Amino acid sequence: MELKYGASREKPREDAAMQRFRGHRVGQFIHWGLYALPAGRWEGKDVEFAAEFLPRVAKVPQQRWEALANDFTLADFDAERWADTAVALGARYMTITTKHHDGFCLWPSAHTDFHMGNTPSGRDVLGELVAAYEARGIDVNFYYSVLDWRHPDWRFTLENDADNLAFARYLDFAMKQLEELAERYPSVKGFWFDGTWDESVKANGWWTWEVERMLKERLPGVVVNSRLRADDLGARHVDSNGLLMGDYESGYERRLPEPWDRSVAARDWEACMTIPQASWGYHQGPWAQSTLKHPWDVVDMIAHCTSLGGNFLLNFGPRGDGSMAPAEVEIARTVGEWLAVNGEAIYGCGYAEGWDYPGWGYFTRDSSTGKVFAVVTRAPASGRIRLELPTGLELVGLRLLGSGEYPFKGLADSVFEVELGGASNAGPRVFAVETSALAHPASEKEPNPDV
Numbered sequence: 001m002e003l004k005y006g007a008s009r010e011k012p013r014e015d016a017a018m019q020r021f022r023g024h025r026v027g028q029f030i031h032w033g034l035y036a037l038p039a040g041r042w043e044g045k046d047v048e049f050a051a052e053f054l055p056r057v058a059k060v061p062q063q064r065w066e067a068l069a070n071d072f073t074l075a076d077f078d079a080e081r082w083a084d085t086a087v088a089l090g091a092r093y094m095t096i097t098t099k100h101h102d103g104f105c106l107w108p109s110a111h112t113d114f115h116m117g118n119t120p121s122g123r124d125v126l127g128e129l130v131a132a133y134e135a136r137g138i139d140v141n142f143y144y145s146v147l148d149w150r151h152p153d154w155r156f157t158l159e160n161d162a163d164n165l166a167f168a169r170y171l172d173f174a175m176k177q178l179e180e181l182a183e184r185y186p187s188v189k190g191f192w193f194d195g196t197w198d199e200s201v202k203a204n205g206w207w208t209w210e211v212e213r214m215l216k217e218r219l220p221g222v223v224v225n226s227r228l229r230a231d232d233l234g235a236r237h238v239d240s241n242g243l244l245m246g247d248y249e250s251g252y253e254r255r256l257p258e259p260w261d262r263s264v265a266a267r268d269w270e271a272c273m274t275i276p277q278a279s280w281g282y283h284q285g286p287w288a289q290s291t292l293k294h295p296w297d298v299v300d301m302i303a304h305c306t307s308l309g310g311n312f313l314l315n316f317g318p319r320g321d322g323s324m325a326p327a328e329v330e331i332a333r334t335v336g337e338w339l340a341v342n343g344e345a346i347y348g349c350g351y352a353e354g355w356d357y358p359g360w361g362y363f364t365r366d367s368s369t370g371k372v373f374a375v376v377t378r379a380p381a382s383g384r385i386r387l388e389l390p391t392g393l394e395l396v397g398l399r400l401l402g403s404g405e406y407p408f409k410g411l412a413d414s415v416f417e418v419e420l421g422g423a424s425n426a427g428p429r430v431f432a433v434e435t436s437a438l439a440h441p442a443s444e445k446e447p448n449p450d451v
C-alpha cells in the first residue's frame, strides 16, 4: 500500500557507516540520571522495580524529584574511567541516555531548565563522554526518550483538540532538542529512541519520519533504531507493508530471539540487556544486586546475537556519584578478556549460512573472510560436541582460538563427534572450523524417515 511515512528502503543499508555499526557487534549501554541517586530506594524502602521508574512507581512529587538535581554533584564522575570500562568490556560503541523518561537532560539544553547546567557542577556530561570515548576509538550513540513525564505538553493519548495542540507543541520541543543534540555533538554516530509506544506518538508517524530525515540530513551516515518509527497507520518498527523502518530492528529488550531462527538474520538488529534482572538505572537493593548475570551468560548472549547477525548492547548503571558499580566493572573485565582471545569469532562476524543451530553453542562466520567459527557456550555433559558439516565440505581441522592448537585434524566425515577435553576456566571455547570442498560430495544426507 502507498505510505508517506513508511520504510525508506527495502533492503539493509550497505554504506560504510552502517557496515561499521554492524561489525561492532558489542556495545556498552549506559543509563545514568537523577534516578541513580535514590538507586531504587525511597523514604527508606526498597522499591522492587527498575530504578529509572522510581518517580512513577513511588509516586514522587515532581518538586521533590526535581530537587535531586541539587544533589547531582558528579563527585566521582570521570568520563575517562567510564570509557576505560568500555575498553575493558571490548565494546566498540557506547549508547548513553541523553534524556530518559523523567525529562532530565545530561547536556545544557536551551529548551528546558531541567538539565546539567542547573546542577552544582554544571558540567556537560555528554560533551565529556563523547571526547573520552572517541579518544579511545569507541563510537558514541545517543539514547533519547520521546516519552517525557515532566513536560506539560506531553500526552499519552490524544482525546480532543486541546490534547492535539499541546502534543504538537511537545513534538516541536522534542524536535528542537534533537536538532540541538545534532548541532552540539556532530560526531555522534547513532540515535537510539525509546518511549514511543503511546497512542500519541503512534498517531504522529509523520513526526517520527521527519526526525529520521532531519538527523540523516544533518549527520550523514547516522544510524537510527526502528523503535523511533511509526508509519501513517501507527504501525511501529515494521511498516504496514512489512518493511523495517529505521536502520536496525530494536525490539529485543532484555530478551534474545528464542528459539534460534535463521530468519532473524535477514535484517540488521540489536538486543539490549541489563546486568541485573530488570533494572537499567543503578539499583542498590538486593532485589537487583542478587541477580547479576555471570560473564559466561553474557558471552553466550553475545555469540547468540552474532550468530543471527545482531548486535548486543550490555547496559551499565553508574551510581549516583558518577562511579561505575564495581560488580559491573568486574563483569566487563571478564567478558573483555574472553573477547580479547575469541573476538575473531564475534567482531565483523554474523550468520553462518548453511550451518544449522548445533545446540551446544553457535556457529558464526566472518563476513569478509568467510571463516566459520564454533562457539561452544553450552558444552554437553558428555564433553563431546557433534558437528554436522554442510553438504560438500570436509573438515581439515579445528583450531582452538587462543592456543592455536589443533586438537582435531583431518576428519573427513560430514557428521562427527569431537572430544572437548576438560572444562575451561577461561570460559566458552571457540574453534575455527577449517574445511575444504569435498572432491566427490557424498550423496545427499539420508533423511530421517517420517515417523
Ligand SMILES: COc1ccc([C@@H]2N[C@@H](C)[C@@H](O)[C@H]2O)cc1
Pocket (backbone or CB within 6 Å): 031, 050, 052, 194, 253, 272, 280
Ligand atoms: C515495561 O515498560 C518499559 C518501559 C520502558 C523501558 C525502558 N526501555 C529500556 C531501554 C530502559 O530505558 C527502560 O527504562 C522498559 C520497560
